[in-house]
Amino acid sequence: MSSDCPFCLRYVVLELKENAIIVSDIHYHPRYRREFLTLLSELESSPPPQLILLGDIFDLLFGEVDWTISLNKDVIQRLDRLGTKIEVIYFEGNHDFNLGNIFNNIHIVPISKQPMRLRSGDIDIFLAHGDFQEGGIFYFYRRVIENRYLLKFLDWIDTKLGNIIIKHIEKREEQKEKCYQRGKADIRFQKERGIYIYGHFHQNRGIQIGDSLYLLLSPFACNKSSFVVKLKRHGICLEKYEFKDSE
Template sequence: MSLKTLQEGAILIADAHCAPWRTSFIDFLHALESDKIVTPQLILMGDIFDMLYGPIQRSYRYSTEGIDLLNRLGKKIEIIYLEGNHDFLLTDLFPGITVIRREEQPIVMDYEGKKVALSHGDSSMGWGYELYTALIRNPLLLAFLRMLDTLGGGFIVSWLEEQMKRKSHCRNIDDFERLTEQRLSGFKSGSADVLIEGHFHQNRSIKFPQFDYINVGAFACNERYFTVQSNQNKTLLRECSFS
């Protein structure tokens, strides 16, 4: 099967954590819609919304404008949406967008003969995290929580909102290179030349013997996004600042 092509000039955005209290991603989408920013391909690397859970309709109210904008843009440019741990089970919300579930990540794309793997990044995190992420995506559990939240006047979503407001997205992780090497020790040699992830918000590149690793910075921190440029100078991504 041929690989999907990562296009020259594609834009990658990770961890925008869009919410009513953090709206710069909405402004960015308006800039795309009005052609102030132009790209043939938009790749969303997960955690684009601070709270967007497909089966939990109450979570949509925080993201209605962003959902509508993405669906309109999906008719104009190719959009690939890698689900994160803050935004998942989204296929029905974005019918014109290619939604990649966690279990389907990383996806591998071709760019100038190189295999580029893309993932939100919350993989190989240990059995405890794997159990947690399976539970929060379980349809029966989500149905129960939705009923409980509705009967309780939205107290679950309101509690989550307060937790999200307090969270810092811009801290450095000590010993990130060693921790990344341990986490990716099972990454198959030869499966990709480059692995690009979000999730950790570190904005760092690491050269491992088997592949190059890029952890893109969070849009929620300084409104960073990344464009794909010619590989001739060995640089795959160019960092840009929306503001």
């Protein structure tokens, strides 16, 4: 494993655990979608055996942009402390990436390692945020924006300008509709058979194609839902849990 990302998954093979919690597309920001704090408090008081964060957990969190780290400092620290008590696996999304130097006690799965296979008996289960399937302009954008040197350069310029660039992005993201659904056409089906669990598409449905099942999770940002893993002999069941309280 590289020294700059001690928990980035390269050689580790993990197992999907019974009663694990999966949550995706929270898009947390200290000023809005604070319901995540309620979920986090529940996880701290009654830790599950495993927590899987399926990307876009923060609305803005980039490893080389100090302003986004400072903005989310409290939640970052709480998640990292939780990682000392239970296994936390964090799949990077298109709103939160280059996280290897931010968290010390969390397994980080970059987009280059997605979808990642988790063992569950004889069943092949693959997890990903889902944006790895995007092509064209979006694919080019991801490859450019994830460049560490470019991000550091942009962060330096933004700091000199009083964070005007990142604050503009922040305002634009705050105004975005988080409950829209990406169409079925956005999903490129995988050759390897198994069960695939994605966020990103902002849906709540399963699609059976041949011998493979694609579970597209609904976004926490829209309906405050998380999912509890129930392992079956020949498959998996995700029990949906919603709550309305907020801190």
